[in-house]
Amino acid sequence: MTAPYVPTPRDIAIEMLKLANVRPGEIVVDPGAGECGIVTLAVTVFNTIGIGIEINPALVRSCIESFEKLGLRGRAYVVWGDLFDFDYSIADVVTLYLGSDINGKLRPKLMRELRHGSRIVSHDFEVPGLKPIKSVIIKGPFREHRVYLYIV
Ligand SMILES: C[S@@+](CC[C@H](N)C(=O)[O-])C[C@H]1O[C@@H](n2cnc3c(N)ncnc32)[C@H](O)[C@@H]1O
Numbered sequence: 058m059t060a061p062y063v064p065t066p067r068d069i070a071i072e073m074l075k076l077a078n079v080r081p082g083e084i085v086v087d088p089g090a091g092e093c094g095i096v097t098l099a100v101t102v103f104n105t106i107g108i109g110i111e112i113n114p115a116l117v118r119s120c121i122e123s124f125e126k127l128g129l130r131g132r133a134y135v136v137w138g139d140l141f142d143f144d145y146s147i148a149d150v151v152t153l154y155l156g157s158d159i160n161g162k163l164r165p166k167l168m169r170e171l172r173h174g175s176r177i178v179s180h181d182f183e184v185p186g187l188k189p190i191k192s193v194i195i196k197g198p199f200r201e202h203r204v205y206l207y208i209v
Contacts, residue, residue: 069197074099079105082106085107085150086152089155093111093119093123093133096133097129100129110135120135151177152180160179177209181202190206192205
Protein backbone atom coordinates (compact mmCIF):
# COMPACT_ATOMS: atom_id res chain seq x y z
CA MET A 58 0.00 0.00 0.00
CA THR A 59 1.61 3.29 -1.11
CA ALA A 60 0.76 6.91 -1.90
CA PRO A 61 2.31 8.97 -4.72
CA TYR A 62 4.63 11.89 -3.98
CA VAL A 63 2.71 15.14 -3.84
CA PRO A 64 4.23 17.71 -1.47
CA THR A 65 2.15 19.65 1.04
CA PRO A 66 2.45 23.34 0.14
CA ARG A 67 4.63 25.29 2.57
CA ASP A 68 1.82 27.47 3.97
CA ILE A 69 -0.41 24.46 4.55
CA ALA A 70 2.44 22.62 6.30
CA ILE A 71 3.00 25.62 8.59
CA GLU A 72 -0.72 25.69 9.45
CA MET A 73 -0.66 21.93 10.14
CA LEU A 74 2.21 22.34 12.58
CA LYS A 75 0.52 25.33 14.23
CA LEU A 76 -2.74 23.41 14.54
CA ALA A 77 -0.82 20.60 16.26
CA ASN A 78 0.62 23.21 18.63
CA VAL A 79 4.14 21.99 17.92
CA ARG A 80 6.58 23.21 20.56
CA PRO A 81 10.38 23.63 20.49
CA GLY A 82 12.24 20.43 21.33
CA GLU A 83 9.35 18.15 20.41
CA ILE A 84 9.78 15.27 17.98
CA VAL A 85 7.79 15.55 14.78
CA VAL A 86 7.56 12.45 12.58
CA ASP A 87 6.37 12.54 8.96
CA PRO A 88 5.66 9.03 7.63
CA GLY A 89 5.89 9.22 3.83
CA ALA A 90 8.04 12.32 4.00
CA GLY A 91 8.67 12.89 0.29
CA GLU A 92 11.47 15.47 0.01
CA CYS A 93 11.10 16.24 3.74
CA GLY A 94 9.43 19.64 3.33
CA ILE A 95 7.37 19.22 6.51
CA VAL A 96 10.34 17.84 8.45
CA THR A 97 12.48 20.78 7.36
CA LEU A 98 9.85 23.33 8.36
CA ALA A 99 9.26 21.63 11.70
CA VAL A 100 12.98 21.92 12.45
CA THR A 101 13.74 25.35 11.01
CA VAL A 102 10.54 27.24 11.89
CA PHE A 103 9.36 25.42 15.03
CA ASN A 104 12.76 24.38 16.40
CA THR A 105 11.83 20.72 16.78
CA ILE A 106 13.62 17.48 16.03
CA GLY A 107 12.22 16.19 12.73
CA ILE A 108 12.15 12.64 11.41
CA GLY A 109 10.91 11.64 7.99
CA ILE A 110 10.26 8.09 6.82
CA GLU A 111 10.38 7.58 3.08
CA ILE A 112 10.36 4.50 0.88
CA ASN A 113 11.62 6.10 -2.34
CA PRO A 114 15.43 6.30 -2.27
CA ALA A 115 15.58 9.27 -4.67
CA LEU A 116 13.38 11.27 -2.28
CA VAL A 117 15.46 10.13 0.70
CA ARG A 118 18.56 11.45 -1.09
CA SER A 119 16.78 14.72 -1.68
CA CYS A 120 15.95 14.98 2.05
CA ILE A 121 19.59 14.38 3.01
CA GLU A 122 20.81 16.97 0.51
CA SER A 123 18.47 19.62 1.80
CA PHE A 124 19.34 18.84 5.45
CA GLU A 125 23.03 19.21 4.56
CA LYS A 126 22.41 22.44 2.65
CA LEU A 127 20.48 23.93 5.57
CA GLY A 128 22.92 22.68 8.21
CA LEU A 129 20.32 20.57 10.00
CA ARG A 130 22.58 17.68 10.97
CA GLY A 131 21.56 16.38 14.41
CA ARG A 132 18.12 17.99 14.19
CA ALA A 133 16.58 16.52 11.03
CA TYR A 134 16.65 12.85 10.12
CA VAL A 135 15.25 10.65 7.39
CA VAL A 136 14.74 6.91 7.57
CA TRP A 137 14.76 5.00 4.29
CA GLY A 138 12.06 2.37 4.70
CA ASP A 139 8.44 1.43 5.03
CA LEU A 140 6.38 3.64 7.31
CA PHE A 141 4.68 0.53 8.71
CA ASP A 142 8.02 -0.64 10.16
CA PHE A 143 8.78 2.51 12.19
CA ASP A 144 8.27 2.67 15.96
CA TYR A 145 6.21 5.81 16.58
CA SER A 146 6.56 5.80 20.36
CA ILE A 147 9.24 8.50 19.99
CA ALA A 148 6.85 11.00 18.35
CA ASP A 149 5.12 13.96 19.97
CA VAL A 150 3.48 14.87 16.67
CA VAL A 151 2.82 12.76 13.56
CA THR A 152 2.03 14.53 10.30
CA LEU A 153 0.19 12.63 7.56
CA TYR A 154 -0.42 13.26 3.88
CA LEU A 155 -1.07 9.75 2.64
CA GLY A 156 -4.64 8.71 1.88
CA SER A 157 -7.60 7.33 3.82
CA ASP A 158 -6.66 3.69 3.16
CA ILE A 159 -3.11 4.03 4.47
CA ASN A 160 -4.27 6.23 7.36
CA GLY A 161 -6.79 3.55 8.31
CA LYS A 162 -4.19 0.80 8.13
CA LEU A 163 -1.73 2.87 10.17
CA ARG A 164 -4.27 3.84 12.86
CA PRO A 165 -4.02 0.73 15.10
CA LYS A 166 -0.21 0.97 15.07
CA LEU A 167 -0.30 4.67 15.96
CA MET A 168 -2.82 4.02 18.73
CA ARG A 169 -0.62 1.26 20.16
CA GLU A 170 2.64 3.15 19.99
CA LEU A 171 1.95 6.87 20.47
CA ARG A 172 2.04 8.28 23.97
CA HIS A 173 -1.02 9.80 25.64
CA GLY A 174 -1.32 13.42 24.50
CA SER A 175 0.57 12.96 21.22
CA ARG A 176 -1.00 14.68 18.27
CA ILE A 177 -1.74 13.50 14.74
CA VAL A 178 -2.36 16.09 12.07
CA SER A 179 -3.53 14.91 8.67
CA HIS A 180 -3.65 16.79 5.38
CA ASP A 181 -6.79 16.24 3.28
CA PHE A 182 -7.51 12.69 4.48
CA GLU A 183 -9.24 11.68 7.68
CA VAL A 184 -7.97 8.83 9.79
CA PRO A 185 -10.85 6.34 9.58
CA GLY A 186 -12.00 5.21 13.01
CA LEU A 187 -10.71 8.31 14.84
CA LYS A 188 -12.72 11.40 15.67
CA PRO A 189 -10.86 14.64 14.90
CA ILE A 190 -10.91 17.18 17.70
CA LYS A 191 -10.67 19.88 15.07
CA SER A 192 -10.85 20.14 11.30
CA VAL A 193 -10.09 23.29 9.38
CA ILE A 194 -10.14 24.40 5.77
CA ILE A 195 -7.11 26.34 4.61
CA LYS A 196 -6.95 28.25 1.35
CA GLY A 197 -3.87 27.19 -0.61
CA PRO A 198 -2.37 28.66 -3.79
CA PHE A 199 -4.54 26.46 -6.05
CA ARG A 200 -7.29 24.95 -3.92
CA GLU A 201 -8.69 24.56 -0.45
CA HIS A 202 -7.01 22.05 1.83
CA ARG A 203 -8.59 20.32 4.79
CA VAL A 204 -6.54 19.55 7.86
CA TYR A 205 -7.64 17.19 10.66
CA LEU A 206 -6.26 17.24 14.19
CA TYR A 207 -6.39 14.23 16.51
CA ILE A 208 -5.15 13.93 20.08
CA VAL A 209 -4.24 10.46 21.32
C1 LIG B 1 1.60 12.60 -0.70
S1 LIG B 1 3.34 12.39 -0.41
C2 LIG B 1 3.52 13.37 1.07
C3 LIG B 1 4.91 13.97 1.23
C4 LIG B 1 5.08 14.80 2.50
N1 LIG B 1 4.64 14.09 3.67
C5 LIG B 1 4.34 16.09 2.39
O1 LIG B 1 3.22 16.16 2.93
O2 LIG B 1 4.84 17.02 1.75
C6 LIG B 1 3.39 10.70 0.19
C7 LIG B 1 4.78 10.12 0.29
O3 LIG B 1 4.69 8.88 0.98
C8 LIG B 1 5.67 7.99 0.45
N2 LIG B 1 5.22 6.63 0.80
C9 LIG B 1 4.14 5.98 0.30
N3 LIG B 1 4.01 4.77 0.88
C10 LIG B 1 5.04 4.65 1.76
C11 LIG B 1 5.44 3.63 2.65
N4 LIG B 1 4.76 2.48 2.78
N5 LIG B 1 6.52 3.85 3.44
C12 LIG B 1 7.23 5.01 3.34
N6 LIG B 1 6.90 6.02 2.49
C13 LIG B 1 5.81 5.85 1.71
C14 LIG B 1 5.66 8.30 -1.04
O4 LIG B 1 6.86 7.87 -1.66
C15 LIG B 1 5.48 9.82 -1.03
O5 LIG B 1 6.72 10.47 -1.05
